[in-house]
Amino acid sequence: MKYLISTALSIIMILFSANILIAQGTSEQNIVEGISGSHVLFANPGPSNNGGASTWAMFLDLIAGPSYVTITGMTTSSNASPGANFSVEFFVRSGTALGGPVSTGPGSSSTGWTSLGTVTATQGAAANGISLLFNTPSITIAPGDTTGVAMVVTGASPRYFGTGSPPLGIYSDPFLTLVTGEVRSIPFTPSGSFFSSRELVGEIHYDDIIPVELTSFTSYVNDNNVALNWITATELNNAGFQIERKTPSTDWINVGYVQGNGTSTDANFYSFVDTDVDYDIYNYRLKQIDYNGSFKYYELAETVEIGLLNNFLLAQNYPNPFNPTTIISWKSPVSTHQTIKIFDVLGNEVATLVDEFLPAGAYERKFSAEKLTSGIYIYSFQAGDFISSKKMILIK
Structure with a gap:
């Protein structure tokens, strides 16, 4: 379920709420105008x-x-x-x-x-x-x-x-x-x-050019919910905002829409809650749409992480398929010896990417398959008793 809020910044409670949303994934951007596309x-x-x-x-x-x-x-x-x-x-x-x-x-x-x-x-x-x-x-x-x-x-x-x-x-x-x-x-x-x-x-x-002045774009994570908040100083013919997200292994998808305030010279506060989001690392962006169909993207400057440091996580490699390098990301909520190994489809170990004691945290490493042939490979993450594996595809 998605929750939508749109109101002018005239209520002290709303102003206070906007100021405390500074948790993981928060970013602020000063964005004056957006180019909508060629004619x-x-x-x-x-x-x-x-x-x-x-x-x-x-x-x-x-x-x-x-x-x-x-x-x-x-x-x-x-x-x-x-x-x-x-x-x-x-x-x-x-x-x-x-x-x-x-x-x-x-x-x-x-x-x-x-x-x-x-x-x-x-x-x-x-x-x-x-x-x-x-x-x-x-x-x-x-x-x-x-x-x-x-x-x-x-x-x-x-x-x-x-x-x-x-x-x-x-x-x-x-x-x-x-x-x-x-x-x-x-x-x-x-x-x-x-x-x-x-x-x-x-x-x-x-x-x-869409003269919408976006003065702030922030995020806040609560369990599996991501609250996005943004403020406009001025708007002209603003129909609304489409909210989109992606992971390192997926393309952008539409997850919601918030109606705009048309033409306004007052500051307006917008909020959208993306609920029940799976464990992963996410990018979010706004697609600001004019009444005439023109649009502009505003991207949150930092990634949003769900489930990290509270749970183990092995993310899908990116890009996938790849040639010859890809990024493997993982997360461990505890300090322990951690390994990431790569196997072929027959179960033969072909590479070791990580084999060391690491503090609790989120990590990523680049894997190079220059010496491997095209095909499907399995990468496996182990930290203590936790084991997780995913497939990746090498195409040369």
């Missing part, structure tokens, strides 16, 4: 019907929707030979960068523009066609804000779509709007040539 905004699909000269600049405006967005990559058109490289220098300007709409911007002066650096792009399969995807300098835009971008192309002539006057090309999805465009000769001077209604041909790749 693609498709600009004019082309083909391009016009072109400038090398060192000409393409101008466009990027307007963020309800979330922070970070531009990470793009494709663009040029006259470069198939597979040839060319350079793109990125300049940015905040606010309604070009005076809006784009084609009525304040001339081509470079005043107020900041260079983010130059990147290399590679042409695709055709001259006058689309480049391969290339990484851009990181460009982050706050919700509702506009950032102007100027792309100066060298080593090739930029290609674009459109001639004459507006209407301008406007392309959008729920998170990002692209207004394109202008093309100007450079340097950015009032005498630079001006061409209106030129549209970018290509794609813009970006991440939308």
Whole structure:
């Protein structure tokens, strides 16, 4: 059974409870924002019907929707030979960068523009066609804000779509709007040539960012129950948190869900109890999910151990299958002579990993099977009268 609690941090008792949850597995993290995953905004699909000269600049405006967005990559058109490289220098300007709409911007002066650096792009399969995807300098835009971008192309002539006057090309999805465009000769001077209604041909790749500020993430172990507690300082469109866990030998699984508080500027306290957890070593993480389906993982910094030091434990090796090394973990609640030996399926001892007196505690050792052949092996842990064995698989 899983227990769920969600409430604002306005009750002294809850504040006190949060402060005493500092037992085994506790960790605190200062996490401001989480990247939710990549999106693609498709600009004019082309083909391009016009072109400038090398060192000409393409101008466009990027307007963020309800979330922070970070531009990470793009494709663009040029006259470069198939597979040839060319350079793109990125300049940015905040606010309604070009005076809006784009084609009525304040001339081509470079005043107020900041260079983010130059990147290399590679042409695709055709001259006058689309480049391969290339990484851009990181460009982050706050919700509702506009950032102007100027792309100066060298080593090739930029290609674009459109001639004459507006209407301008406007392309959008729920998170990002692209207004394109202008093309100007450079340097950015009032005498630079001006061409209106030129549209970018290509794609813009970006991440939308969930502005959920997680200020604390802690755990507390009581017998076979794990209490997870976390605090948010602010939330925006937060649908909730999916709780996931894994062991050294298993993948992440979903063990519960806690509803979020939508949009909030107040601190909120969340708690989830994972009950009747088997003896093992666990990692926990939160999957914070936005109303639009975007998500971000927040992982507890330390492992959570169940049954350790109260009981003997031989954990499943990790990774398994393995080649040629794996980690074997175990725990002993008493100080005693301890051995870990490896056997083949016929019962022949092939290696001794541990054979010594050890204090009570949790341990792990790396086992190398470089000299062994592929197959199933048994590793056996003995401490006093306690004996436990598990299978592991070597694949070469």
